[in-house]
Amino acid sequence: MQPAAIHPDLQDRSVLISGGGSGIGAALTEGFVAQGARVAFIDRAVEPSEALCERLSDGARHAPRFIKADLRDIAALRAAAAExxxxxxxxxxxxxxxxxDDRHRIEDVxxxxxxxxxxxxxxxxxxxVQAVVPGMKAAGEGSIVNFSSISYMLNQGGMPSYTTAKGGVVGLTKGLAGELGPFGIRVNAVAPGWVMTERQKELWVTEEALSEMLDRQCLPRPLEPADMVGPCLFLASSAARGVTAQVLVADGGTQ
Known part of the structure; x- marks a missing residue:
């Protein structure tokens, strides 16, 4: 994947990505590595994460670093951030x-x-955020990009806890932006549409479902993980230095 734009200020930056070993996360890892950033990513899956590091290390200014941790374990999460x-x-x-985005019925929860x-x-x-903010405050700057989803905007059924969480990501983003802005720290969110990761293809993509979604998009093509890289790089970089507390919707124009 070749970067659509180069953001010079991202070169040599210390970047931490959660879930960076597969799907959208792997594309983000690749995107930041291509910018010359120092990238560490947290994931639970060892084999695909190590394979990603091996693939991206050749010719990279800085090889990405994989940190194994379960993000549900707060102590392990804090240790990963420190590492x-x-x-x-x-x-x-x-x-x-x-x-x-596991599917679940109301009566089964x-x-x-x-x-x-x-x-x-x-x-x-x-x-x-809590783990990295002290370092950002000391640096006098920082950018936090949280990934939400348009699923909570679509009145989408079949996963009420997930859509609650994704709506909560937006509330968290805005609250953090207000608190951290005085320290030069920007906090924004990206809300993807239906992105064709391998997980989506294996579990939920059918010809009928994909056709229905494409009918709702202004752009008549499936979204790919790489489509999320540009929005994330923009928000992370000084190109967006005046942007905070915002949600960048990257959904192909779903209506």
């Missing part, structure tokens, strides 16, 4: 990408399922 800072210097770009789903899709956003 990223030790490897690459204080994190000044944080991308909260990790999520899991237990307290335990709800709490685990929120821990997977929302809670870690806050605690990763």
């Amino acid at each position: 990223a800072a030790e490897l690459n210097g204080p994190v000044t770009v944080l991308v909260n990408n990790a999520a899991r 237990t307290e335990e399922y709800w709490d685990d789903n929120q821990a997977t899709n929302l809670r870690h956003h806050f605690f990763l």
Whole structure:
């Protein structure tokens, strides 16, 4: 994947990405590596993450670093953030990408399922921010990009806990932007449409479902993980230095 634009200020930046080993996260990892950033990413899956690091290391200014952790485990999350800072210097770009859009019916949701789903899709956003903010404050700058989803905007059924979390990401983004702005830290969100990751293709993409979605998009082509890279790089870079508390919707014009 070739970068659509080069952001010189991202070169040598310490970037931390959650869920950076596959899907949209892998595309984001590749995008920041292509900018010459010092990238560390957190993921649970060892094999694809190590393969990604091997693939991206050849010719890279800085080889990406994989940190294995379960983001539901706050102690492990904090340790991972500390390791990223030790490897690459204080994190000044944080991308909260990790999520899991499992389908679930209202009648099947237990307290335990709800709490685990929120821990997977929302809670870690806050605690990763908490972990890296001291370094950003010391640097006098920082950019945080949280990944939401248009699913909560579409009145989409079949996954109420997930859509609650994705709506919550927007509320968290705006609240953090207000609190962290005085320290030169910007906080924004990207809200993707239906992106054709391998997970989506394996579990939910059918010819009928894809056709229905494309009928709703202004752009008549499936969205790919690479389509999320440009918006994220823009928000992370000084090109967006006056942008905070915003949600950049990247959904192909879904209506």
